[in-house]
Structures are given as C-alpha cells and as structure tokens.
Amino acid sequence: MPFVDTAISQPAVEESSVPVPAPAAKPKSAVFYRQLRLDFPAIVRGEGSYLVLDDGRRILDASGGAAVACIGHSDARVGEAIMSQMKSASYCATLLYTSTVCEELCRLLVDSTNGQMARAYIVCSGSEAMEAALKLARQYFLEKTEPEPQRTRFIARQQSYHGNTLGALAVGGHKSRRLPFEPIMSTNVSHVSPCYAYRGKKADESDAQYVARLVDELDAEFQRLGPETVCAFVAEPVVGGALGAVPSLPGYFKAIQAVCRKYGALFICDEVMCGMGRTGTLHAWQQEEGVLPDIQTYGKCLGGGYQPIAGVLASHEIVDTMSKGSGAFVTGHTYQGHPVSCAAALAVQRIVAEENLLANVSELGPVLGELLTKRLGDHPYVGDIRGRGFFWGIELVEDKATARPFPPKANVAMEIVDLGLKGADYSVALYPGNGTADGVSGDHIILAPMFNASRDEIETIVDRVARLVEDYFAAKCA
Known part of the structure; x- marks a missing residue:
C-alpha cells in the first residue's frame, strides 16, 4: 500500500472559510510623545553602556541619551x-x-x-x-x-x-x-x-x-x-x-x-x-x-x-x-x-x-577624537569633527569643499540616528542635531560615552558609528 499523507488526504476546505485570528492591535499610547507619529521602542533594562529594548535589541548607548548618562545604566x-x-x-x-x-x-x-x-x-x-x-x-x-x-x-x-x-x-x-x-x-x-x-x-x-x-x-x-x-x-x-x-x-x-x-x-x-x-x-x-x-x-x-x-x-x-x-x-x-x-x-x-573617572575621560577623550578623524575625517559628507573629553560632534555636509549644509528636509542627522537604532549591524545610539549651520540648515551627531568606557569600548563605538555613516551615505547617495 502506498504511503498516504493524511494531511493532504483530508477533505479540502476553502481557504476563505478558515478563521484566521487577527494580530492583536497594539494599544494606543496615552503618552504625549515629542513625535506623535512614531512608535517608540521601550527600554526594559540598562546594563552599563548598553540598553536592552522590549524587542530584544541590545543598543550600545554612545551618547548617554542627551549626554546625560555618565557612569553607565543601572548601577x-x-x-x-x-x-x-x-x-x-x-x-x-x-x-x-x-x-x-x-x-x-x-x-x-x-x-x-x-x-x-x-x-x-x-x-x-x-x-x-x-x-x-x-x-x-x-x-x-x-x-x-x-x-x-x-x-x-x-x-x-x-x-x-x-x-x-x-x-x-x-x-x-x-x-x-x-x-x-x-x-x-x-x-x-x-x-x-x-x-x-x-x-x-x-x-x-x-x-x-x-x-x-x-x-x-x-x-x-x-x-x-x-x-x-x-x-x-x-x-x-x-x-x-x-x-x-x-x-x-x-x-x-x-x-x-x-x-x-x-x-x-x-x-x-x-x-x-x-x-x-x-x-x-x-x-x-x-x-x-x-x-x-x-x-x-x-x-x-x-x-x-x-x-x-x-x-x-x-x-x-x-x-x-x-x-x-x-x-x-x-x-x-x-x-x-x-x-x-x-x-x-x-x-x-x-x-x-x-573611580578616578575624570582621568579616564581626559586620557581617552583625545583617543576618541583621533579614531573618529582617522575613520571619518576624509569622508565626503563629513565636514568637521570636533570636541573635548567624552563630548564629540560630527558635522555632516552636502558639499565638503564649500561646507554647504544639507537642507532641513533631508533630515540627515535623524535618519542616521534612526538607522543606528534599527540596523542590526550597528545597534548604536547617538544624539542628533539640526540647524547647525545657521539655526535652520545643517546636521550633526553627538557622541558622549560613559565616563568609565574602556579603550576597547571606545574603539567599538567608533567602528559602529563609522560604518553607520558610511553605509547611510552609500545608500542615500547611490
């Protein structure tokens, strides 16, 4: 007797007659967010320089939020x-x-x-x-x-x-x-x-x-x-x-x-x-x-x-x-x-x-600046890299020779920060800024690591940020 696949041999049922449960709708938030059209991921816990989100993502917090966190999360x-x-x-x-x-x-x-x-x-x-x-x-x-x-x-x-x-x-x-x-x-x-x-x-x-x-x-x-x-x-x-x-x-x-x-x-x-x-x-x-x-x-x-x-x-x-x-x-x-x-x-x-953390900031701050300059200083859309200690900014420009900024509608800084959070290859949080050039046009991103970051962590931050900037512009300007 030949093998019979019982699942296939069952009486045929029209697909439309099979009830398929609808996915549960996400409850409407009661929070008056800064951006009302966005769905924000929720932080479930912090672990030193990392934030763990409700969808399992583990984000390297390279900016301490708005340069706030300084000794790591959840100490x-x-x-x-x-x-x-x-x-x-x-x-x-x-x-x-x-x-x-x-x-x-x-x-x-x-x-x-x-x-x-x-x-x-x-x-x-x-x-x-x-x-x-x-x-x-x-x-x-x-x-x-x-x-x-x-x-x-x-x-x-x-x-x-x-x-x-x-x-x-x-x-x-x-x-x-x-x-x-x-x-x-x-x-x-x-x-x-x-x-x-x-x-x-x-x-x-x-x-x-x-x-x-x-x-x-x-x-x-x-x-x-x-x-x-x-x-x-x-x-x-x-x-x-x-x-x-x-x-x-x-x-x-x-x-x-x-x-x-x-x-x-x-x-x-x-x-x-x-x-x-x-x-x-x-x-x-x-x-x-x-x-x-x-x-x-x-x-x-x-x-x-x-x-x-x-x-x-x-x-x-x-x-x-x-x-x-x-x-x-x-x-x-x-x-x-x-x-x-x-x-x-x-x-x-x-x-x-x-823990003498200010000495760590003073020692590794110049290293952070040097590594950023080495990786991104010659990038055609990076106009300037500047900062002091563990407080560094990367100014992004449409034309490097003339320092012409991107127009506000390009939303470059926010798009880079968004890609850093959503892209599995980066998983890094930065702080965006706009109006850099004249209060309206221009973009920058800020890095502000934890005061207790090690050299290895600084190198990891620079690597992720450099790849993020390179990949973003490679896709945007292709």
Whole structure:
C-alpha cells in the first residue's frame, strides 16, 4: 500500500472559510510623545553602556541619551543610595527645611570649584537652572548697595541652546527652536556670533585674529544696547545640542569675560550639557585659563540620569551682595533640593571621584577624537569633527569643499540616528542635531560615552558609528 499523507488526504476546505485570528492591535499610547507619529521602542533594562529594548535589541548607548548618562545604566550603588534616602526622607519642603543630603551635595559642588564659587542651588532640569540663573543675575543688580534697575538685557550667542522654558528659550539663539514661540517670548535678549571656527573663521585669519573679531563684536553689541542696560552675557564653554560639541578657541572666554567686567555685566556660564566631567574636568570653565563665571548652570552628568536634577552655582560676589541686601532669592520650586535626587547625584559624583573617572575621560577623550578623524575625517559628507573629553560632534555636509549644509528636509542627522537604532549591524545610539549651520540648515551627531568606557569600548563605538555613516551615505547617495 502506498504511503498516504493524511494531511493532504483530508477533505479540502476553502481557504476563505478558515478563521484566521487577527494580530492583536497594539494599544494606543496615552503618552504625549515629542513625535506623535512614531512608535517608540521601550527600554526594559540598562546594563552599563548598553540598553536592552522590549524587542530584544541590545543598543550600545554612545551618547548617554542627551549626554546625560555618565557612569553607565543601572548601577546598583546609586539604586541603593536612592532607596536608602526614600526610606529616610523622600521629600523636603525647602521653604521650611533643609536635608542632610542636599547640604552634602552642595558642599561637594562648592568645594569642587576650590571654593571659588560660594553656594549651590538645586532644581530638577537644565531649563529650570537657566531660569534661576537669569533671575539671579537680575536680582543681583537690584540688591547692590547702589542698585542698577536699568540692567534688564541679556546677550547670548547665535546657534545656542539654553533650555526649553520661555525665558531660557529666549536666551537661546537656535532659530528653528525659537520660531514657533517668538511672539510670546521676552524681547530683552540679543545674539552675537558663536566661537565656531569651522564656519566663522575666515581663511586668512589666525585663531587670535578670529577671537579678537568676536570680542570686538561683543563689545560693539554692549555699546549698541547701552552698556549700563546689560545684565549678563550667557554662553556654553563647549556648545552642545545646537552646534554639536564645539569648543571655543584658546583665549576666547578670558577675553569675553574681560568685556563683561569692563561694562559691569555678569558672565553666566551654561554647563548643563558640557559640565560635570563631560569634557574632562568637573567644570568646563576650569579648562579656560583666567576664567571664573559669576553664575554657572550644571545638570545632566550631575546625576547621570538616575534622577532629574540640575542647578546653579553662584559666586561670592553674588551671594555676599544678596546676603547684605534682602537676604533672600526671590524664586522657588516645589521640588528644588529634592532629597532623593540629591542622594542619586551624590552617589554618582562619589563614584566619579572614587573611580578616578575624570582621568579616564581626559586620557581617552583625545583617543576618541583621533579614531573618529582617522575613520571619518576624509569622508565626503563629513565636514568637521570636533570636541573635548567624552563630548564629540560630527558635522555632516552636502558639499565638503564649500561646507554647504544639507537642507532641513533631508533630515540627515535623524535618519542616521534612526538607522543606528534599527540596523542590526550597528545597534548604536547617538544624539542628533539640526540647524547647525545657521539655526535652520545643517546636521550633526553627538557622541558622549560613559565616563568609565574602556579603550576597547571606545574603539567599538567608533567602528559602529563609522560604518553607520558610511553605509547611510552609500545608500542615500547611490
């Protein structure tokens, strides 16, 4: 008897009559995402420099989110510090009380400046910190023995970003981020050119001549506004999201600080993205000879992403003036000085110090830059590679010879970052930026590894990023 396939010998059934269960519909999200048309993958856990997603992908986090994570994800020591504080005192109403952990963190911050700054103020985000810095600068001039109430203006720089609240956004000089909200923003801010040698420095200029030209521009802006009306100049030592890790040239900050001093204005140093060790020293201004800000903001790497936290450091002159005046800072937030956030940040900073991670950043930072330049420096669509410490940017251009940027509609930076996440050959997370060239056009990607990354890990990051950039343009421009 021949073999009979019983599955085939069964009575025929019309395909249309067989009920096929429909795939379960993904529940509609209740989250008001930044991008409402995208489905975001969910993180299920972090493991050091890696993030594991809900679909099983294992992503090498080469940017720490927005240059936030700095000691790796899911460090048990920080978790224990958070839980210990939760069990002790989870909230502190700072109008009435202080907390031991906030006192310890602020002492650490002040001491980290070698006592050059006097007091620290703790809030929940970089935008809050910038708002506080602006208000503090204004109040300082009202509290002086001879008050200067006419000082109501601020000078900042084009292609800068200082936060997303209306006051901080007004200070920022990123055109595309400002545009929708300009009708409701303060108009007491003007902008001068950034120290952006790749696009701003003329072919026949030396570094010193370029710096002198920028300083003259700032001086002229003081004169145009009326020097007595300017409250402060605001700038990032290494420009982050708006330009893509652009450090200033030697002597620039010392010279612009001198202009501020000349006219009695303050210098506000925004280190929310580039500070707390990201560039190799705990404070980026510590690498600028002869520079000491009057007010400094800090944030992301303070708590390494373990809790929302940022803040402000104020100079002795600021604090002494206010102590002799009203004795109060006229601002406040419900969650300022939050004990659990302070506990997380204190644990992160102790790990950074105990494991000597800043030395690792200083040692391997140049290696990261050299490897990126070796792999991508000659790429036809890479215009510039710049940075400091573990904070590096790659500017992408449509024409290398003329530095012509890609138009905004090309969406180059975001497409590269998206491919890095979705492409199994890369599985690397980067931070995208646009408006690099003029606030509207231009693209860059930022690399910001963990402070405890090894040389092998740095080499892995560079290899994945280089292949990602090469493959993206090979497909796009084929």
